Each structure stands twice: as C-alpha cells, then as structure tokens.
Amino acid sequence: MALTGLFLCLFLVTHLAGNLPLLLGDSAQLSFNEYTQFMTTFIPIKIIAYVNYFSILFHAVDGLLLLSLKNKQARPVNYVYNKPQANSIWSSRNMGVLGTAILVFIVIHMGNFWWKYSHSSDPMPLDPAGLPDMYSVVVNSFGDWWYVAIYVLSMAALAFHLYHGFWSAFQTLGINHPTYTPIIKKVGYAFAIVIPLAFAIIPVFVFFNS
Numbered sequence: 001m002a003l004t005g006l007f008l009c010l011f012l013v014t015h016l017a018g019n020l021p022l023l024l025g026d027s028a029q030l031s032f033n034e035y036t037q038f039m040t041t042f043i044p045i046k047i048i049a050y051v052n053y054f055s056i057l058f059h060a061v062d063g064l065l066l067l068s069l070k071n072k073q074a075r076p077v078n079y080v081y082n083k084p085q086a087n088s089i090w091s092s093r094n095m096g097v098l099g100t101a102i103l104v105f106i107v108i109h110m111g112n113f114w115w116k117y118s119h120s121s122d123p124m125p126l127d128p129a130g131l132p133d134m135y136s137v138v139v140n141s142f143g144d145w146w147y148v149a150i151y152v153l154s155m156a157a158l159a160f161h162l163y164h165g166f167w168s169a170f171q172t173l174g175i176n177h178p179t180y181t182p183i184i185k186k187v188g189y190a191f192a193i194v195i196p197l198a199f200a201i202i203p204v205f206v207f208f209n210s
Helices: 002-041 043-074 095-112 114-118 134-141 145-172 180-209
Strands: none
Touching (some): 002 134, 002 145, 043 095, 095 114, 095 145
C-alpha cells in the first residue's frame, strides 16, 4: 500500500505537469497534443503506464479488501465504547470511502480520454500538424458542467485521501523520526492541498474560457 501509494504520488506530479499547459488556452493545442502523442507511443513511457495501471488496481484491491478484512479479523467484536474521532482524523477513518470515490472517478476519466484515444471506433480528429487532437477532446469534455463538477469533487476526495495517506506511507515504511516525521507531515499536507487544487483549477478554467 505504501509503495504503490508513493508511486502514484509521483504519477500525479508528472500528470499535472503535462496538463498545466491547458491553462494557456488554444495556444497550448500543439504542445498538449505532442505531449499526449509522446505519452502513448514512447515505449518506456508505455511500460511505466502499465506499471501505473497495476499500481492503481493493487492499491485499490489491497485497500478495499485485504486491509478491511484484516482489520475485521483483528477485531471481530466491536468495542463497547468507541469514539474514534477522539484519536484520529476524519480522513484516516474514511480512506476506503475516499479511495472508492477516486477509483470511480479514474474509471470515468480513463473512459472519457484514454479509451477514446486508444480504442474508440470513431476516428480521432487531427490538429493542424496532423497529430491526434486530444486537446479538443479534453476541452469539449470540460465544457460539460456536470463533468467539471465530478472532477472537482473527486479532487476534493483526493485531497483528503492524500492528507492522511502521504505521511502515513512513510510511517508504514518505518521512516518515523522525531525530527523528520513533522517535516514529512508538513510536506504531505502541502502536497494534499496543492496537487488536487491545481488539478481542479484546470477544468474550471477551461469551462469558463472555452
């Protein structure tokens, strides 16, 4: 869980870097299409993509099934008095719900973009340079208010998921030190705010400027 979670954090950073040019408007069409073409044709990147898919599935299955079963087996009988909010934060108690919401979003997101690019029977439109015009597909998708709303809400779920998951992954790996752990927590909290917020800004910007 910790290793796949941290790997997916790296993916979020690289994915965000590739999407940020969308904030430049139509001037980013060519560069964004070159980016998507590179990401889908360069063999090492394609291999990493399949590692990423595996990490998502493993992280989800391990989190939703294995850890839940282990927790149930460890404590088959409920506590007579149980007040979890007294010693844990909300996000840590709802990682399964947050993870499920994120997984549903990933399925919708990949169906809306990756599937259209790779497996759709309809021909992909081309940009003036002759590249598959994924930029227009993204802009058109972000033109639907309901999809933008789902996207923003999913980024909120991601923020809460990262809020607990980032620093706890380091703790799981045994990196727990009175000097470094507070720094890791602060970096994790900043990561949990900046990355989802930056992702959420993109569809909102496109919606109001397209």
